[in-house]
Amino acid sequence: MSLHYLVIFSLVLLAAASSDALVQDFCIADLSHPAGPAGYPCKKSSSVTENDFFFHGLAAAGNTKNIISAAVTPAFDGQFPGVNGLGLSIARLDLAPGGVIPLHTHPAGSEILVVIQGTITAGLISSFENKVYIKTLNKGDVMVFPQGLLHFQINSGKGTPAQAFVSFSSQNPGLQITDFALFQNDFPTELVAKTTFLDVAQIKKLKGVLGGTN
Known part of the structure; x- marks a missing residue:
């Protein structure tokens, strides 16, 4: 491929990669609908307010x-x-x-x-x-x-x-927390032991602490 065509091809790719950002200014999440792989659907622009760009929830400490x-x-x-x-x-x-x-x-x-x-x-x-x-x-x-x-x-x-x-x-x-993924669900104990090299007694203890079963 010549340099001329390579430059054109690169510019086309760049335009395609950035085109989504140019379609609209923002997409405020419409939380009345479920989220998909690309996020939530957009609220109608007529219903967007300044409060959609504001969040006060980080002011207070969480429950530790x-x-x-x-x-x-x-x-x-x-x-x-x-x-x-x-x-x-x-x-x-x-x-x-x-x-x-x-x-x-x-x-x-x-x-x-x-x-x-x-x-x-x-x-x-x-x-x-x-x-x-x-x-x-x-x-x-x-x-x-x-x-x-x-x-x-x-x-x-x-x-x-x-x-x-x-x-x-x-x-x-x-988010996936390793301990919870292993011990806070119904992942069979014998399979946890086989895939982690932990002993069965320790696995059962951890399942008991974290609420796991099976």
């Missing part, structure tokens, strides 16, 4: 009185209709002393975290050689977690709460 002593308050498309179709969202993270967000992944988006209060130890695991990267973060520190990689956050401060805000490169990044 739970098994992980932590809370995540999301502002995804289901809570904040204005981010629908924009490929971004935000959430608040509260960690009580000893709190932990267990190993988890976001299959649909990368994450960036900024610490607002306290000390958080965070880490991620690469898919190449399963290399682990761990960093202790203090107020004002920022860490990024690439899409789909296992990662975690722990309040590593000495008896003080920790708070952070996390932003995602998706209106709904998805």
Whole structure:
């Protein structure tokens, strides 16, 4: 292919890739309908108000009185209709002393975290050689977690709460917590043992703690 045709071909691809962004200014989520693979359908423009671009839900701390002593308050498309179709969202993270967000992944988006209060130890695991990267973060520190990689956050401060805000490169990044995926459902114990190399007694104990069956 000549350089001339290569340039034209590249410009066509670029135009095609960016055409969706030029169709309309925004697509406020119509929460009266279910979300599809591309997000929620758009509200009629005549019914859009300034409140669709506003979200107050991150002002208050989440309830950390739970098994992980932590809370995540999301502002995804289901809570904040204005981010629908924009490929971004935000959430608040509260960690009580000893709190932990267990190993988890976001299959649909990368994450960036900024610490607002306290000390958080965070880490991620690469898919190449399963290399682990761990960093202790203090107020004002920022860490990024690439899409789909296992990662975690722990309040590593000495008896003080920790708070952070996390932003995602998706209106709904998805979430799968490894412990819950293994032990909070009806995944048969013998198959969990076979696929994780854990002993049956430990698996049953974890299922009992997290509410799993079978």
